[in-house]
Amino acid sequence: METPAPDPLFGITLHERYILGKQLRSGASGTVHVAHDLSADQTVTVTVLHPWLVHDHGAVHAFLERARTLEELRHPGLARILGHGRDDDHVYAVTEYLQGETLAHTLGGGGLRYPPHVALTIAAGVLAALDVAHGAGVVHGELDLDKVVVDGEGGVRVTGFPLLFDAEEDAGPETHTDVHAAGRLLYTLMTGVPVDPDAHSLRLSSAIPEMPSDLDMLVANATDPNPRYRPRDAGRYLTVVEQVLRSLSGPPADLAADDTRPIPVITDAPEEHRRDRGGPVPLWRRVPVLVGAGVLVLALFAAGWALVPDGRAELPDLVGASAEDAEERLAALGLELTVRFDEAYSDTVGPGAVADSTPSAGSTVERGAEVLLWVSAGPQFVEVPDVVGGTENEARDALRQAGFTGTEVVQEHSAEEPPGTVLSTEPEAGREGDREEPVVLHVSEGVIVPTLVGMAQADASAALAALGLTAEVVEEHHDTVIAGEVSGQAPEPGTILPEGGTVAVTVSTGPEPEPEPEETEEEASPSEDEGGRGGRGDHGNGGGRGGRGDSGNPCDAPEWNGDTVYDEGDRVRYQGREYEARWWIQGMPPGNDQWGVWEDKGSC
Known part of the structure; x- marks a missing residue:
């Protein structure tokens, strides 16, 4: 049976602090991993820039600058950026790990929707967080159901801000992009129908005919195909959402206490969702609490879990479960266990799954105890790939993909192969190599x-x-x-x-120079009506109108002229001093005016 190649970043430690675990997703910014912060002793997520971008100075700079900007954002509804850095060839950013469920997970891909007052309350929470970001000049750009997390205390939090946008998006997205995404999110929350990111002109009444017209227009305006007709930013859209929310009968939803779970979509709803709704449960749970409790109890006993009422329980067998599933199953014991992760090789359990636990399955654990989960990194001995004839860089990439993290290079003279060509490997291609030991590459010598x-x-x-x-x-x-x-x-x-x-x-050579503004016809050739008012070209002969108040050198202003009309802010020289006009004036010399029209700016 073929063993899948493990993630080359799995298990590495960045700056002797962040141990990377399972890869969660991949995008333009890089790969996102769940990780453990050894210094703070907490779970975090780490985004690692793609290796092919590490030597692109512009991409690295953009990634780190975006991380610095996001670090400065502060709002309860935003996942915090905790740090960033570069460790050799790994450029990364660290983000807060959010507890709870994403809206995508809660809705389950269709068949469930939220009542309008709950959907609007969630949308308002998202927009309040985005309003802070937009105020700081930051746009999310990839907002969707999987980027919104609802916790068990009524909190709505936005995560997943990209750290690098696609190359074609040179300037990045604009605020109306997030408004459109919020409109799509609101549509799905109230109809249970997922929509494509490029969908426009969405109307709730097309899915639910009885939907009130103000809700219908709320979504339609945000998803208008012309960005000019959408609310300008999250703050503007939030104002409208809150107005509609206040107009609904009944108080706003209390996401922590009210019965605010998704409800089945009546039209074409799957049969499994047409169950008794049970008592009040938090927003993020899709199943009624009574049914959920019954299913949980059955699952626990089916797995052989012996729950005891005195603050102890039997540790379940977690081998083969994902790290996230294992954490959830341990949390379900209700013992407030401290869960830690470490890496171990396994010939029988695939990479990323739990290979063992300490204490072992079947042991009795008490409230507050520590459980160490050993996550599989795959087998320790794997086949060495054939890299002979390729370049050194190609060989390193192939070895990392196979799970080897250490490489040694020995240069040798070769009359047949060009410099940098791999001549042989130790161990040889096709043989099993120990991933704890480096693979030696014999490379034709060069510089x-x-x-x-x-x-x-x-x-x-x-x-x-x-x-x-x-x-x-x-x-x-x-x-x-x-x-x-x-x-x-x-x-x-x-x-x-x-x-x-x-x-x-x-x-x-630095940034492109700003183009110089073209000289207007009026500046180039002042009209005769103005009596020679025009100006910066005046050489102190009394014919100029005067420099503006932002002149860097006071002695650059022209001499005062009694025939010239001066406007507010114009500056002149008179008897060795500089003056600025407070309002329109003509024929009144500085220093002698009884109305105080000229402000003395000091000696030239």
């Missing part, structure tokens, strides 16, 4: 290209020269790299070149 991005041009050229390589410098504008620094290189770091080889080095 290893160093990392140059971020270095000054002179330092980069000197570093290449010291290795016997030649720098071919190309200059281009860059929005984030300061002038004179290396913003890119080809080939990438780690590549082996023959001595005397050439490395293309891209050096930043």
Whole structure:
């Protein structure tokens, strides 16, 4: 039976603090992992930038800058960014791990919906959080049901802010993108019908004809295909949502106490959702509390769980369960257990699943006890892939995918192969290798290209020269790299070149210069009606109107002229001093006016 290759990031430790666990999802920002913070002793999530972007200076800068910006956001409805950094080739950001269920999990893909007052209360919580983000110039851009978490105390929290957007979205999304997403979310909450992110002009009445018209328009306006006709940002949409919520009969929903679970969609509802609704339960539970309790009790006994009433219980067999499922099953014991994770090799349990526990299954655990779950990293001995004939970088990638984290390189002379070619491996391809031991790569000798991005041009050229390589410098504008620094290189770091080889080095000349404003016809040629008012071209002969109040040098202002009309803010020189007009004036010299129209700005 073929063993799946484990996640190459599983089990690694970043900055001796964050132990990465199971991968949760992947996107433009990188891969997102559940992790354990050794310093704070808490569960967190860590987003790791894709390895092919690590040497893209622009992508790294954008990722870290976005993380810094998100760290500064403070609102109870936003998942907090706890930190960020770079550990060798791993660029990462750490986010708060949210307890609760996402709306996507709660609704279960269809067949359930929320009453209007509950749906509006949830939407208001989401928009209140986004309003803070929009006020700081931050747009979510990927808001959906799986990015909203509802906890057991009535809290609605937004998570999953992307740290890097797709390359084609140079400027990133705008606030009306989040408004559209909030409209789609509200539509699904009240109808139970999932919709595509590109859906527009959504109307609740198309799914539920009896839906009030104000609710219908609330969703239709937010999902208008023309962004100009949507509410401008989350704050504007929140105001409208709250107005509609107040207009509904009855008080707003108390998400922690009221019977605010999703209800079955009557039309075409699956039979399994048409059950007795039972007593009040929190918002995020889909099943009635009585039925849920009965199912839970049956499940516990079916699994052989012997619950005892004196604060102790028998530890269930969790082998093969995912880390999340194992945590939930331990939490269901009601003993407030402390759950920790560590990694272990296993020949029988697939990567990411629980391979064992300490104490072992069947042991009696008391309230508050610690349970250590050993999560499988796959087998310790795996087959070495065939990387002979490829480049060193290709070999490293293939070995990581196979589960090997350590690599040693030995350079050898080869008359047949170009520099940087893998000649052989230890162990040989096809043999089993110990993942605890490094794989030795025998590579045809040459010069290893160093990392140059971020270095000054002179330092980069000197570093290449010291290795016997030649720098071919190309200059281009860059929005984030300061002038004179290396913003890119080809080939990438780690590549082996023959001595005397050439490395293309891209050096930043700074951002593109702002285009100078074109001179207007009025500025270029003042009319005769203005009596020579025009101005900055005046050379102190008394014919100029005067400089504006933002002049950097007071002596740049023209001499006062009795025939010139001066407006508020115009500046002039008179008898060695500078004056600024407080309002429209003509013919009254500075220093002698009884009305105080001229403000003395000091000596020139």
